[in-house]
Amino acid sequence: SQTIHQWPATLVQPVGSPLSLECTVEGTSNPNLYWYRQAAGRGLQLLFYSVGIGQISSEVPQNLSASRPQDRQFILSSKKLLLSDSGFYLCAWSARGQLHQPQHFGDGTRLSIL
Amino acid sequence: AQKITQTQPGMFVQEKEAVTLDCTYDTSDPSYGLFWYKQPSSGEMIFLIYQGSYDQQNATEGRYSLNFQKARKSANLVISASQLGDSAMYFCAMRDAGSARQLTFGSGTQLTVLP
Numbered sequence: 001s002q003t004i005h006q007w008p009a010t011l012v013q014p015v016g017s018p019l020s021l022e023c024t025v026e027g028t029s030n031p032n033l034y035w036y037r038q039a040a041g042r043g044l045q046l047l048f049y050s051v052g053i054g055q056i057s058s059e060v061p062q063n064l065s066a067s068r069p070q071d072r073q074f075i076l077s078s079k080k081l082l083l084s085d086s087g088f089y090l091c092a093w094s095a096r097g098q099l100h101q102p103q104h105f106g107d108g109t110r111l112s113i114l
Numbered sequence: 115a116q117k118i119t120q121t122q123p124g125m126f127v128q129e130k131e132a133v134t135l136d137c138t139y140d141t142s143d144p145s146y147g148l149f150w151y152k153q154p155s156s157g158e159m160i161f162l163i164y165q166g167s168y169d170q171q172n173a174t175e176g177r178y179s180l181n182f183q184k185a186r187k188s189a190n191l192v193i194s195a196s197q198l199g200d201s202a203m204y205f206c207a208m209r210d211a212g213s214a215r216q217l218t219f220g221s222g223t224q225l226t227v228l229p
Contacts, residue, residue, distance in 0.1 A: 034216075042221065042222075043205065043219045043220060043221045043222050044159075044205070044219045046216060046217075049216060059216075088157060090157075090159060092159070099145065099146070099147045099166065099209060099210075099211060100147050100164055100166055102149055102161040102164060103149075103161075103217055104161065105151075105158060105159035105160075106158075107156075107157065107158045108157040108158060108159075110157070
């Protein structure tokens with residue numbers, strides 16, 4: 001069966017520090033991969049998605065970036081965090097090309113910026 | 115452009131009773147899919163149920179069913195026999211063929227089940 005791992009679960013970082021969140025998927029090949037951010041009490045905002053190695057689409061201009069160095073690995077990064085980057089970050093995967101395929105989410109990372 | 119609207123920020127239901135969570139959507143694409151997710155306080159997003167635009171029957175998964183009214187563009191989630199563990203945030207989401215890689219989420223409904 002397919003599983004998705006996301007870490008760390010919680011992170012406290014000072015303003016201006018770098019960020020690296022990692023997500024890996026097991027049990028499937030060529031997945032679509034996604035990074036979402038969720039502010040407290042709000043819905044999900046799509047940040048990035050990827051349909052293949054090295055292929056990244058950005059949905060929201062910001063100081064975050066994403067990379068996909070391997071088929072089942074998706075990384076969210078920042079060189080300098082802002083206070084507004086605080087939130088709950090979720091990674092997700094879905095099978096390609098099928099309208100009915102749901103996205104499956106990791107357990108999320110709670111990021112607090114001090 | 116896709117749009118998902120959930121007009122109930124919060125709902126309360128008595129344990130063992132049924133509850134309906136509302137969702138309306140807007141798309142010009144005739145081919146689309148509708149999804150419901152549950153997010154407990156721990157944060158993970160749990161996929162509950164799917165309805166395709168061409169499906170003839172309403173989707174059901176255990177205690178979850180989807181009241182799909184295509185002409186009204188609504189896809190309400192019905193939870194029967196509510197349990198305390200059903201207390202969570204519930205999100206409606208949509209994907210259409212024009213943007214098949216992405217899900218658009220509503221703002222969510224916080225459901226509280228009362229003992």
